Amino acid sequence: MATQKTFEQSMKLLEQIVEQLESSELPLEKALKKFEEGIKLSKYCSEKLDEIEKKVTILLQDQDGNYIETPFMSEND
Amino acid sequence: MATQKTFEQSMKLLEQIVEQLESSELPLEKALKKFEEGIKLSKYCSEKLDEIEKKVTILLQDQDGNYIETPFMSEND
Amino acid sequence: MATQKTFEQSMKLLEQIVEQLESSELPLEKALKKFEEGIKLSKYCSEKLDEIEKKVTILLQDQDGNYIETPFMSEND
Amino acid sequence: MATQKTFEQSMKLLEQIVEQLESSELPLEKALKKFEEGIKLSKYCSEKLDEIEKKVTILLQDQDGNYIETPFMSEND
Amino acid sequence: MATQKTFEQSMKLLEQIVEQLESSELPLEKALKKFEEGIKLSKYCSEKLDEIEKKVTILLQDQDGNYIETPFMSEND
Amino acid sequence: MATQKTFEQSMKLLEQIVEQLESSELPLEKALKKFEEGIKLSKYCSEKLDEIEKKVTILLQDQDGNYIETPFMSEND
Amino acid sequence: MQKKIYTVSQLTKDIKQLLEDSFPIIWISGEISNFSMPASGHYYFTLKDSQAQISSVMFRGQNQHLKFTPEHGMGVTGLGRISVYEPRGTYQIIFEYLEPKGIGSLQIAFEQLKKRLSDEGLFDDAYKKTMPCLPGKITVITSPSGAVIHDIINISKRRFANAHIEIIPVKVQGKGAEKEIVSGIKLLNTRADSDVAILARGGGSLEDLQAFNSEDVARAVFASRIPIISAIGHETDYTISDFVADLRSPTPSAAVELVLPVKTDVKQTIAEYYKKLILLITGQIESHRICIKNMTNQLTDPKKRIDHLRFKSDDFYQRLSRIFFKTLEQSRERHMWRTNELKLKNPGMQIKNYNNEIKRYNEILVNSLKSLMYTKKSGLCVLNGKLNVLSPTAILDRGYSITRTVPDSIIVKDAKNVSSGQDLEILVSKGLINCQVKGNPQNGNPKDL
Numbered sequence: 001m002a003t004q005k006t007f008e009q010s011m012k013l014l015e016q017i018v019e020q021l022e023s024s025e026l027p028l029e030k031a032l033k034k035f036e037e038g039i040k041l042s043k044y045c046s047e048k049l050d051e052i053e054k055k056v057t058i059l060l061q062d063q064d065g066n067y068i069e070t071p072f073m074s075e076n077d
Numbered sequence: 078m079a080t081q082k083t084f085e086q087s088m089k090l091l092e093q094i095v096e097q098l099e100s101s102e103l104p105l106e107k108a109l110k111k112f113e114e115g116i117k118l119s120k121y122c123s124e125k126l127d128e129i130e131k132k133v134t135i136l137l138q139d140q141d142g143n144y145i146e147t148p149f150m151s152e153n154d
Numbered sequence: 155m156a157t158q159k160t161f162e163q164s165m166k167l168l169e170q171i172v173e174q175l176e177s178s179e180l181p182l183e184k185a186l187k188k189f190e191e192g193i194k195l196s197k198y199c200s201e202k203l204d205e206i207e208k209k210v211t212i213l214l215q216d217q218d219g220n221y222i223e224t225p226f227m228s229e230n231d
Numbered sequence: 232m233a234t235q236k237t238f239e240q241s242m243k244l245l246e247q248i249v250e251q252l253e254s255s256e257l258p259l260e261k262a263l264k265k266f267e268e269g270i271k272l273s274k275y276c277s278e279k280l281d282e283i284e285k286k287v288t289i290l291l292q293d294q295d296g297n298y299i300e301t302p303f304m305s306e307n308d
Numbered sequence: 309m310a311t312q313k314t315f316e317q318s319m320k321l322l323e324q325i326v327e328q329l330e331s332s333e334l335p336l337e338k339a340l341k342k343f344e345e346g347i348k349l350s351k352y353c354s355e356k357l358d359e360i361e362k363k364v365t366i367l368l369q370d371q372d373g374n375y376i377e378t379p380f381m382s383e384n385d
Numbered sequence: 386m387a388t389q390k391t392f393e394q395s396m397k398l399l400e401q402i403v404e405q406l407e408s409s410e411l412p413l414e415k416a417l418k419k420f421e422e423g424i425k426l427s428k429y430c431s432e433k434l435d436e437i438e439k440k441v442t443i444l445l446q447d448q449d450g451n452y453i454e455t456p457f458m459s460e461n462d
Numbered sequence: 463m464q465k466k467i468y469t470v471s472q473l474t475k476d477i478k479q480l481l482e483d484s485f486p487i488i489w490i491s492g493e494i495s496n497f498s499m500p501a502s503g504h505y506y507f508t509l510k511d512s513q514a515q516i517s518s519v520m521f522r523g524q525n526q527h528l529k530f531t532p533e534h535g536m537g538v539t540g541l542g543r544i545s546v547y548e549p550r551g552t553y554q555i556i557f558e559y560l561e562p563k564g565i566g567s568l569q570i571a572f573e574q575l576k577k578r579l580s581d582e583g584l585f586d587d588a589y590k591k592t593m594p595c596l597p598g599k600i601t602v603i604t605s606p607s608g609a610v611i612h613d614i615i616n617i618s619k620r621r622f623a624n625a626h627i628e629i630i631p632v633k634v635q636g637k638g639a640e641k642e643i644v645s646g647i648k649l650l651n652t653r654a655d656s657d658v659a660i661l662a663r664g665g666g667s668l669e670d671l672q673a674f675n676s677e678d679v680a681r682a683v684f685a686s687r688i689p690i691i692s693a694i695g696h697e698t699d700y701t702i703s704d705f706v707a708d709l710r711s712p713t714p715s716a717a718v719e720l721v722l723p724v725k726t727d728v729k730q731t732i733a734e735y736y737k738k739l740i741l742l743i744t745g746q747i748e749s750h751r752i753c754i755k756n757m758t759n760q761l762t763d764p765k766k767r768i769d770h771l772r773f774k775s776d777d778f779y780q781r782l783s784r785i786f787f788k789t790l791e792q793s794r795e796r797h798m799w800r801t802n803e804l805k806l807k808n809p810g811m812q813i814k815n816y817n818n819e820i821k822r823y824n825e826i827l828v829n830s831l832k833s834l835m836y837t838k839k840s841g842l843c844v845l846n847g848k849l850n851v852l853s854p855t856a857i858l859d860r861g862y863s864i865t866r867t868v869p870d871s872i873i874v875k876d877a878k879n880v881s882s883g884q885d886l887e888i889l890v891s892k893g894l895i896n897c898q899v900k901g902n903p904q905n906g907n908p909k910d911l
Contacts, residue, residue, distance in 0.1 A: 007413040011753065018760045028084045028767065032129050035764050039136045042758040049747055049754070052417050056743055059424050088771070091778045098785045104162045105793045109206055112786040116213045119779040126775065130768050161793065168800050175807035181239050182816070185809045186283050193290045196801040203794055210790070214783065242816065249823045252830035259315045262834050263360050269827045270367050273820050280813050280820070287808055315838070322845045329852035336864065337873045339854040346849045353842050357835065364831060392596045399735050406742040413750060420743040427736040434728055437598055439624035441615055443606055443631060444649065452649060457606070457629055 007048045014041040084125045091118040161202045168195040238279045245272040315356045322349040392433045399426040471548070478546035481553060490555065491539040491563055492516075494532050505532060509540075509555065517554035518542070524558050537563035541573060569668065572675050576702055579677070584684050584706050591689035591708045593721055596728070597657035599626040600721060601688075603646040604662040606631040610714045614662065617718040622725045628656060634663040639673035647682040647690070658689050658721050661703060662714040665696040674701035683707055693717035858891040865889070868896070 005013070017038040021031060082090070094115040098108060159167070171192040175185060236244070248269040252262060313321070325346040329339060402423040406416060443457035468476070492509035499505055503522035508515045520540075532538060542557040559573055579585065600618070604610050606629055618625045630649055632642040643661070650659050661683065663674065673679060674694050683690050683706045692707035693714040704710040711717035858864070865874040868885040880886065880899050888895040 038761045108789045115782045122775045192804040266831045326848045423739040441627045443629040
């Protein structure tokens, strides 16, 4: 998906939304939209973190359990 | 519907109607018309608020509870 | 008497009749006719008031109870 | 005597007759005739008044039944 | 003598007869005649009066019984 | 001799990765990748240490003049 | 023949060339006097004997390697070259090497070989190979007997228990040692399965270490593709091999330390990196989490606004209803007031007035007629009375009577006027007598009667 933003972009967006909501008196409907967007971004970022944390956990389990053959393969591919 | 006013516009209109009714003594029928209009606006605003509050509540519940698959899909559609 | 008259117009007419009855010594039959007219106007106004009150009551009940779909339709019709 | 006469005309006539009878000494037969005429007029006027009074009473009662019961009774009693 | 005479004419005649009887020494026959005539006139007038009284009573009773009771009766009784 | 090279490179890389993660605020996704790489490197290096076979040998020439690696018994052992 | 005239510079240049070409490098011996060492670290002194003296210098780069410090009055033998310093027109010897007087030819040979190899560049750092940080296999070229190999094995075990050590046994002194060392190094490179080699020998005299000062060994070391550490003799002993080797170790045991890491240290380093990696990534995740949480908390804004707007909207609604009901109430009051007014203005009063009027008229009518009737009645009564008084029949009461013909009612005054049988009526006081004439009436005067 082309619009799949990175975590950092999402965080930046979330920050902007927080600032917008904080600073300017947005019309209610717009504020709702922004809020909705913010919640979605927050969720998205949170999930992304979960995902990454899970990945980290798996990596660490692998470390203790399984054997990894070629550490540089991934880099060269 | 083209005349679907925003919440802010509706509130402004409602305020103007209240002020008109308060400041000047209108003939009964005119007052009725204004009153009717005002009640409709008030109803509209009230419902809009309910709607928005519901949305916010759902969003907040979602945040704590459920999983949302594609946070940016809805935006692009 | 046409029913198209507004409450205010009817009240004005009623006032005129009262004045006529007050000021000039009308022949009895004319006075009776005026009086009759006045009573009818008064009745009409009274009904008009009841009607408006009923309308308002319904409007206010609607507000608390039922849902109204398109608040601005009536204004555009 | 034609019934086309208005109440006021009848009263006028009655007054004239009364004056004639009162002021000058009429021949008996003429006086009787005048008397007869006067009584008839008086009867006619009286009936007319009753009729009007009834109408007024009905109008007043019609207005809303109990509002003012019998405006004349109290005054005449 | 015709009955077309009015009450007043009859009274006048009666009066003349009385005067004639009073003033001149009429031969008995004439006097008797006059006298007879006078009696007749008197009777006529009296009847006339009764007749009128009756008529009035009827007129007044006609009116509606109680309004004017019977102004003549009471006095004549 | 190849393994010796990669061990060295791996250690160097591992050190660099740690430094990168330490010094700069890498985007999360990149940081994860670096982390993954680092974990793999650390695993790899750790394994490499144990991979070396413990032995003390001596090269002795057989009758044909070929050198044969044979266990060396230290006098002190 | 034309006279050649030199400039000072030309002459000095020619002298410089002459001197420096004639004495490129020479051994010279003499006695040191006026020795000084300024901050630069170079040695300045005069070398003299009983008849002559020459200015001398030994630069820091060279004097560092001296195993002794020169002093005033010391007899020395040194290797140097003549150098002319043109700006001052002086010459001096620049020493490469110095040693106390009385050293043997072995030493001289050593120095000469060292010098040669050095000039060839065999000692250059550019050729020095780097040591592996974790050698998979270490070859030790040394004597399989003796303390050296045991020390090496023991230290290796201590540092890296599972180290792979291979020994290429060689003679390290005496006849044939040179050859064996050279072929050992060649064997090392032929097999090419080691990561590093240690060329080792215990301490000994210059003669004992002779094999390691040989040119063949030096060249074999230089030629090796596998890095070689030299670990020969004691810390103070230098051999040519030491200079050529990729790394010089002061002692054989120190060579192991140079080439073999302590396994637990490496393990610890890796573990530290590993820990740091986890710490860093989890730290980053955690800080992002906190950041998200903070931002999300800051997001819960609209509810407050909704509450506020609801208040506002409700207020409008209430005001609206209040005002409108007030308007309605006022309209009702207005209407009621007007209606009352209307009712008060009803035609009742008029009707009452008319009624009174009619009543009055009726009374007048009746009274008028009554009085008229009364007048008429009384008039009639008077006339009746008078008439009665004047009645001609009044005299009848006194006994008179009146006789009249019937039906003509002619009063009979003369009897002649009647005929027999004629009907007459006689009026008396009370009543009327009907009668018939019986006979012929007589004429006469009533007076006759």
